[in-house]
Amino acid sequence: MGDLLLTGAHLWGHDSPADVRMRAGVVDAIGSALDPSGADVVDVAGGLVLPGLVEAHCHLDKTLFGRAWVPHSAGDALAERIHNDRTRRHELGLPDPDRATALLTQMVAAGTTYVRSHTDIDPEVGLRGVEAVRAAAEQMAGRVTVQQVAFPQHGLVSNPGTADLLAAALEAGVETVGGIDPAGLDGDPVRHLDIVFGLAERFGVGVDIHLHDGGSLGAWELGLIAERTKATGLAGRVAVSHAYTFGDLSDAQQGHLIDALADAGVAIVTGAVYDFPVPPVKRLRAAGVTVATGHDGIRDLWGPYGSGDMLDRAMHLAYRSTFRRDEDIELALHAATYGGAQVLGVAPYGLAVGAPADLVVVGAGTAAEAVVTRPVRDLVVKAGRVVARAGELV
């Protein structure tokens, strides 16, 4: 693979325009008037360069993307929605590597270079979801890096056999162990966390727990997760997704919880979806808590929304956070880039020499403008290779 040299680039976070030279999949040099010899030269003409976008929370195994519209068929209650998922996924041929590939294609075209997908595992579906997502990731190898979370969507303590399947998935290379509402859905928070953190220790993997539980229950569980993280020495490798409880807490309660998360090294992943509360991004970041973002479901049996475009997602996060100033809107973009990379354990990462050569070029004067206007991606580069141009896969 030859070198790639972008000229006339405006790099996010850099004051003056610069060239970026990429060699052997890595950013090799950033500066002015870099030597073009031996490189494919692309003049990006003042385009804004962002690091490759990071989708930190999605469900590739569930998506109906890339086929005809499927009207949503579930009732509003959680029990109806779970029933709808468990009955219709088979009928619709899920999990389906082709649909997952279609969605990954759209993600890459929109500049995403890393994806964390929570994959359902239960005695009924077994590891078929893991295999489908792996097949899709192989289809898209070299264009996007996909990692999976072994996700007990339909319960862990309450769904016998699931824990063993999670272990089998981790044994087979799944990168992270998941969990879900240890109290509200699974009914036994202590045993749930015993299993999840036990698997994390046994397989040397990180943790990413769905926490929809609100109010004092959710806050208490978040505290438990922080305690477990400290006890297991997993600081920096544990994330809590959603954390809707923040919307129910007083400022003081939020403050105590944020301090506990910062102290334990627990990250927060928020999608800013529907009307669910968005954790206080600015306050979390100010306290040193990592914040990442992702779509959650995209066009699936849980809901019909989602584009796969992480600038779209950053817009939703900024908008719901009532961020208006450029520096605030950039916090949302940080979640869709650097914050996501931290949660996924991608290091080095970013617009710096020595980092993987993953980047996206858009026509925008500032990073905030890119979030607000979400222009077509002029160029997407993964590991130093152009993988999409003008919003289409190369």
Add this chain to the structure above:
Amino acid sequence: MGDLLLTGAHLWGHDSPADVRMRAGVVDAIGSALDPSGADVVDVAGGLVLPGLVEAHCHLDKTLFGRAWVPHSAGDALAERIHNDRTRRHELGLPDPDRATALLTQMVAAGTTYVRSHTDIDPEVGLRGVEAVRAAAEQMAGRVTVQQVAFPQHGLVSNPGTADLLAAALEAGVETVGGIDPAGLDGDPVRHLDIVFGLAERFGVGVDIHLHDGGSLGAWELGLIAERTKATGLAGRVAVSHAYTFGDLSDAQQGHLIDALADAGVAIVTGAVYDFPVPPVKRLRAAGVTVATGHDGIRDLWGPYGSGDMLDRAMHLAYRSTFRRDEDIELALHAATYGGAQVLGVAPYGLAVGAPADLVVVGAGTAAEAVVTRPVRDLVVKAGRVVARAGELV
């Protein structure tokens, strides 16, 4: 102007594909195998036809659209934001007919055929905003119908001279009289409503009041507005924009208020903006209250967001309302079409014989899919004339 015949159309709300013939600016026939003689025939090949979209609440006079990105410069407090608006609008050359025209151009390209714009009027800016919006509307005449609300953004009772200017604007043909937080911003709810409804009666115009006031204060004001509407016989001609108070009320309190609005014939206009509460659309509609939607500010000194695309706005409304099923998502599209037309007093309107030939064609299998995916507008027709094609003005 010749006739226009669309063939192979899938009309929203109609069961089977049909042709639509337009003559003299009006929908002349809907049916199968219509006579093409004397008509320009456009085969829309199964495209979905929606009535022309209705932007029921925006601020054309404030927009910075169509020029380089202007980073937001205000602090978060309301007082800082008002100060920012009053000082920077002059510096940035607002109100500006060219920027308003640029935004209207984008709106038309996205299928909007009717716009209600709230235009600032105060002793400092006088009627310059009204004139700027009128100039832009004239530039875009035949492509989009623009009506204005004489809007006392910076107070009415509390800003001497403003009432006379509102009267002058109405005298000069502005279609609707506005108001803003009669208690919270203007400080004298009874006198504020005396002036607003007095002007409505004097000039025979409708009313559209911004109501950001929350909690019991906002609910009380909403009740006052309903009472005034009944007392003045203005049922069906009064709208309240935003109505954030709904987010603070119990189910029972919401119910009482919704009954009062339905009884008085007061419509609700909601933008589903930022993290502000969205009134309960489904419940309002079920009670017979008209619901419309609009962007509110688009790329202006109050905030940098907004695309001008009413399918985008319908998506935000549906998403924040946690609408997942097609029939629910269509409630949001109704607000961006029929609901908006009711608020603007556009009648007849819609996909029916005798209505103005205003419509938009998109590539979507269902109306809900159009809201979720917001595809490029294949064709936009205003008064029987193609005004945009493939997302670009003709």
